[in-house]
C-alpha cells in the first residue's frame with residue numbers, strides 16, 4: 001500500500017499523538033507491532049521531549065513519528081529540536097499547516113496534517129503535505145468547529161485530494177477499520193483505543209473510567225475557544241452550564257484555569273480534571289497491550305472483510 005510505503009510500516013494503523021498518553025512506551029509498542037506510533041509532544045516541555053525521543057529510539061528500531069499540535073506556544077521550538085535530532089516524520093495538528101509544512105518539507109520530512117473539513121484537506125495538499133488525517137466529530141481530544149462525523153467527512157476528503165487520507169474518530173476495532181477503508185481511506189488513526197491500553201501514560205483511574213464509560217458519556221465543550229471532547233464530570237458540567245447561559249470566552253478561560261488536562265489525565269482527578277476521550281470509549285471494555293490492539297485490528301478486519309454480504313442474487 002502507498003501509505004505503508006510512505007510511512008515505512010506494515011499495517012496502515014497509526015496511533016494518534018495524545019497529550020499525557022503517548023509517550024515512548026506507547027509509541028514504541030505500536031511501531032514494534034507494525035503500526036506507526038507517534039510521540040505526543042503537546043504535553044511535553046522541550047527538555048522532556050528531547051528525553052522522550054532518546055527513550056523511544058532505545059525502545060524501537062522501527063519508524064515512529066512526532067505529533068506537534070501547532071496551537072501550543074512551544075510548537076516551533078519542538079519542531080526545531082525534532083529536526084535537529086533527525087526526526088523526519090511529523091503529524092501536525094490544530095493550526096495552520098501552510099506556516100510549518102514548507103520548512104519541514106525543505107528539510108526532507110514527511111508531513112501529515114489533521115483536518116476536519118475537505119477544504120482544509122485541499123489546503124494541506126496545496127502547501128505540500130504528504131497525507132492528511134480526516135478526523136470526525138466523534139474523536140477524543142481537540143475537535144474541528146464544523147462537527148462533521150467521520151462517516152460524512154472521510155469520503156468527501158478522499159474526493160477532494162489525491163494524497164492518501166487516514167480516517168480518525170470513532171474507530172475502535174476491526175469493524176471500524178473495515179468501514180474506514182470502505183470509505184476510501186488508505187489507513188486509520190486511533191486515539192481512544194490506544195489511550196486505554198497498558199502502555200498509555202494516562203493515570204490508571206482515568207483508564208478504568210474509560211472502560212467503564214457508556215457511549216453517551218462524552219461531551220464536546222469549549223466550542224467558543226478550542227472545542228474538545230471529554231468524559232463528563234463535574235468540571236465538564238460546569239463548563240456546559242456556563243456555555244448554556246452564554247458565557248464569554250474570557251469567562252470560560254477562567255473556568256478552565258490552568259493544567260486541567262494534567263490534573264485529570266496524568267494525576268487521575270476524575271471530577272475536576274479534563275479527561276479527553278472519544279465517543280468510541282463506550283465500546284472499550286479492556287486494557288490490552290498496544291501490540292494486542294494492533295493484532296486484533298488486523299485479525300478482525302480480515303474477518304469483517306470476508307463476511308460482508310453479497311447483494312446481488
Ligand SMILES: Cc1cc2nc3c(=O)[nH]c(=O)nc-3n(C[C@H](O)[C@H](O)[C@H](O)COP(=O)(O)O)c2cc1C
Pocket residue numbers: 015016017018019021040041042043067069092093094114135138139140141142168169170171189190191192193195276277278279280
Ligand atoms: C487522550 C487524548 C489526547 C489527545 N491529544 C491529542 C494531541 O495532543 N494532538 C493531536 O493531534 N490529537 C490528539 N488527540 C486526538 C487523537 O490523536 C486522535 O486523532 C483521535 O483520538 C481519534 O479519535 P478516537 O479517539 O475516536 O480514536 C487526543 C485524543 C485523546 C483521546
